[in-house]
Amino acid sequence: MSSKDPAFTFIDLFAGIGGFHAALSALGGECVYASEIDEAAAKIYQHNWEMEVHGDIVPETDPVVKVPKHDVLAAGFPCQPFSKSGFQRGMDEARGTLFWNICRILEEHRPSLVLLENVRNIAGPRHAHEWDVIIRSLRDLGYQVSSTPAVFSPHLLPPWMGGAPQVRERVFIVGTYVGDETAWDEVDPIVTNKPVGSWNPQDWRLSEILEAEDEIVDRANFDLTPAEQTWVAAWADFVRRFRELDIPKLPGFPIWADAFVHEDDLVIPDETPAWKANFLRKNAEFYTQYRTVIDAWRDAHDHLAGFPPSRRKLEWQAQDAATLAECIMHFRPSGIRVKKATYVPALVAITQTTVLGSPLRRITPREAARLQGLPESYEFPGQPDSATYKQLGNGVNVGVVRHVARVQMARSGDRWAQVAASAGVTDSVTA
Template identity: 60%
Template sequence: MSFSFVDLFSGIGGFHAALGALDGECWFASEIDLQAKAVYERNWHTEVAGDIVALTEDQMAVPPHDVLAAGFPCQPFSKSGFQRGMDETRGTLFWNICRILDERKPPVILLENVRNLAGPRHKETWRTIVRSLRDLGYRVSGTPTVFSPHLLPPSLGGRPQVRERVFITGTYVGRARAWAEATDEPLVPNRPVAGWDPQGWDVEQDLPLDADAVIEGVHRYELTAAETSWIATWEDLLVELKPHLAGGKLPGFPIWADEFKSVPEIDASTPSWKADFLRKNSDFYRQHQEAIDEWKIRHNDLEELPPSRRKLEWQAQDAATLWDTVMHFRPSGIRAKKATYLPALVAITQTSIIGHRRRRITPREAARLQGLPNWFDFGAQPDAASYKQLGNGVNVGAAYYILREHVMRDKDDIAALAPGLVEAVLASDPNPDGALEARPFAMAPQGGSRRAIREPMGSADVLSG
């Protein structure tokens, strides 16, 4: 016996990979982005519906299912505080999720969102989400579960990527129990699992990186002459200063070439954080003024460095050179860190640069970083689209771990509604990688011939406890 799931705001299928590795069957997927839809259908052999709004407001196109998975967009909610439940979420895409939950009442929900959802600026949004889900009968925690794949060891499907995301998991128990059994404990703590030390990651070996010789069109990912020159300019300063630096490494604050001044330019309107930043750069300049001035002269007063490359943030600890680090070209400057785990993939062009390879990671390596199997295929679409889709996606290993932990914790309640889900989790390997690599999942097409595993629940099915 297996279980069914629906995949909303599905992107290219990170949730599909995680739930498919548990032997789940996808009965519905929706995604509004046409390029992402094409990649999803190409790999998961599941027809993808479009805008979820049209599919849930005037009609309910989403079929019965056991698990609802969604990486939903975070939109502003009403802050009035006077309304409750779905009425307060109306006008947001979260309301469409609530509509499905209200009508279909799947036993388990698995939602994912950006880290900021758990931040102080979104407290009211978070309260609205929790209140809405409890009103719909789902036992959810009042404290966000924040987790990242770099906290998982390779044996549990972890990946060398810092990607903190908020996960919301819930079990359908009926409104009375959902409120009576409300808890503020997160599902899992935001810390390494099973004694794993995240500093033990090695991008070269653990991702792993592909040999340059086997990458088709590898020149597309190599640094340009201008990019190489920018790095070489900062590397020259590092070599010059290294004998005079404490521990042989640059300071932890960003150093800013434009603010290498004997006296920092601070006035009454300068924010305190910036004033502190300017003072530190001024102190750094005065300590190494002779070497810095000579460096600027050697490089034509840094005229070839564009504004966004005139800052360097060193997070590489005791790395010997910039070429031994992983670098990120950010709008705020160049960031360098040790080649352990990578910064989070983002949906814009800030792809990690492997210093000693003098190239960016490829879309294939970025897909591997998200936990997608090696057979996953982007077709002929531009690399920019693939990077964007991966940056918007959910990490497979993290989603797999979170769902397994939730089902194991709530297995008694879940077994009453979706026994196949509990059986699948109990029989599963803690690491999804083997199941994913073994075979592509040929799921039933949307509206296909397979019968739904569980019929819709009526109001009499509420577990009042």
């Protein structure tokens, strides 16, 4: 299909670096308008998609001034608080928020489909009011949407359907324009937060998305610092010593070197919170049982002298993994968290980049881009890696967006069912 004859047109609001664009263009769509207020992200979008990116969808007068007609509105919109005062409802209450600008565009152009994405917490109890306003506003505009949050993650989608080894739960609000008469009819959520079909997420292998070591540009940039290597070496030795005792599983509670005291010597002040008291008791019991091996380990590593408090804790979540080398790690404020190298936690727009046990390094920007489902051709020129990690952490997963859009298309009438079918999805698809 040529670019002059797209299956549909779409606009990309709060566009980031273009995850929605990648997903919808793969389904045959053509982007006719994009907006992103972050200049660095907009430059990456423009570089990869070779189109103008508007700095804001909120002109001083009216957000619909520059927006052309389109078939699909896509937006990873920020969650802003809505007023809880008075008796305002629906669109009236959305005024003054960025979501209101989406509503104004929908009101003006009435695109056939709307595809919104947000963080998991928007559907949580603390944002119940905001959720209610969003759903009512869309229904007021004639869009049939589910009031049940549609939560999904790329690790629940098999690789042949565009999944990725990353736990990234996001909420999708997807609607089809049906008019006032049936907009308030309840429908099932577009996806459910469980694996698709018979796919088992434990079958993911993070190694399959890694770059070859000799092909990584500026390879030394991803090495750990000497201090970080010291932390890892100490805890790797800790795991090794226990595995040599044929102990199949390390404690599931955080292992805290500063809490290693004999049970008989444990003193817990009265004001200690219950959770911490339990934590201290478990570590004392663990130390008492394995005192000989733990003391030998501490002596071998100078009792972790110079380790920051958060690096004196090990959060073992790798079940029966034999060594630290076969795991992944995250340097968190709560401790060094260790997991099996199946899939990674969500990429975030801050530190805590995933650390590989072997080869001992951080994941590269290219590997992070693969975790977000971006094409291999995607480039991030002229910026430091820290900016790229941040942009990827703020982005959407391409495979998940494509899956959600295809399933919605398959149940949105003949025209959209044909688009979905051409992308390998029929009415019988199960989400």
